[in-house]
Amino acid sequence: MEISLKINDQDTQNLLNRLRANAADLTPTMQAIGAFYERRVRENFKAQSAPDGTPWAPLSEVTLHLGLARNKGWKKNGYLSAKGKRYLSGKRILWEHGDLEGSVHSQASRTSVSIGTGGHIPYAAIHQLGGKAGRGRKVTIPARPYLALNRGTEMDLAERDRTMVIELIRERLLDL
Template identity: 35%
Template sequence: MKITMEVIGADAVRKDIMEIAKAPSTKKVWKAVAQVMKSESLRCFREQRAPDGTPWQKLSEGTLKSRAYRRTRGYRKKLKKIYGYQSKAFMRSKSGAKILMDTGKLRASIATKHSNGSAMVGSVLSYAKVHQTGGKHIPARPYLGVSDSGMDRIRGIILHHVKEAAWK
């Protein structure tokens, strides 16, 4: 005895499944994912914390002094003679220092790259890796990565595009 079964519409279902499987590999999806990754990195600079929410280590006293010294360049001799390192301008410059934001070059260098199936975010600056992973005398202050809320946004983007492809 031989039983034969025919599935009506199998080719159409197979074609739909193939379309759904291809959906997240479109450049549009990965461009949106890359933008989320970049915004997460910029958020780290704003909030001075790692992507997982851990606050960055504070700047050392030596770093604070050297930054303030550079910022008071035009009148530092006068300030040092009169006030030492206790002038209001010097103290204000020290207290307003942001971590990893001395010149703003690192933050401005964050760029994205995307293609079918991938999204990347990073920096081409030579010192970017040292700040991300740490060095001999520099603590790690990770700024590249995605928080839990960022992962939720990425999942939402991919899910939206899969649903969109499924209903075409």
Template identity: 35%
Template sequence: MAGTRIQVDVKGGAKITTALNNLLKQSGDLTPVFGEIGEYLLESTQQRFIEQQAPDGTPWAELSSTTMERKVKQGERTDRILTESGTLASSLHYMLGLNQLELGSNEEYAAMHQFGGITSSKSMMQGNEIPARVYLGIAPFEREEIINILQYHLAKAF
């Protein structure tokens, strides 16, 4: 052959094949990695109740005067939002599937606090507007940590 050429010799083909097969196995069942991500997000989401802020860092809406008055009458702390008894934060849990992770609460009122809305006629505060106080979601720093967790687990295949 005239001119120039390049020759590639693959050494360690069996090791490369093994590593690629391990990577496929690792990415086939992500339950272990989702478990780690679930634990991380659970703790991080519960921290929002302490910091009283949404995943994007915006503070939750202040308590209404009606809620403040009720809390004073019942002898509760008036400086905490979404934490009367701590049930909502402690009810957070995650569920794993083969290729999925779900994080949330099974409390009836959880969606009202996440999305906001008008309370029903059966509510203790009938017909009141509840502002959205977003506690579920993924903050930018959490996204980075999730990527790090995924990279770590997939790198173990090599």
């Protein structure tokens, strides 16, 4: 005995047709994901934390002293000047002139989106991954991830970012 079932549901057919049409070119979806993630990276810089919310390592005393010296933050008697106090109160991690934050961009195609800083910011990788830097590689820079988190040799989205990307895909593909 053979049982055959045929479903003739126009709503289901319409949904499948929309899905097929929207999946033919994912560029708008990839652009939306890129725009979302660029916003998230700017939020990471503002919060001075990794995508998962982990605070970045604070600046070292040496870095702060160098910044004070560069910005004339000391009085002749060795105390902080008003300019030095303003410098310290407004000093943000990974932000001197905004070049690194401003360099983050996305590039969308029909099937993918790339998010990164491009090659014109030579110190982007050392801040993302951490490592030895400076003359003779004597200075240790802690990792301060501003893009996706490092997991060994791969990069993973933070859970809240992954959830949003899935939602964007769902919205765009089903055109709801």
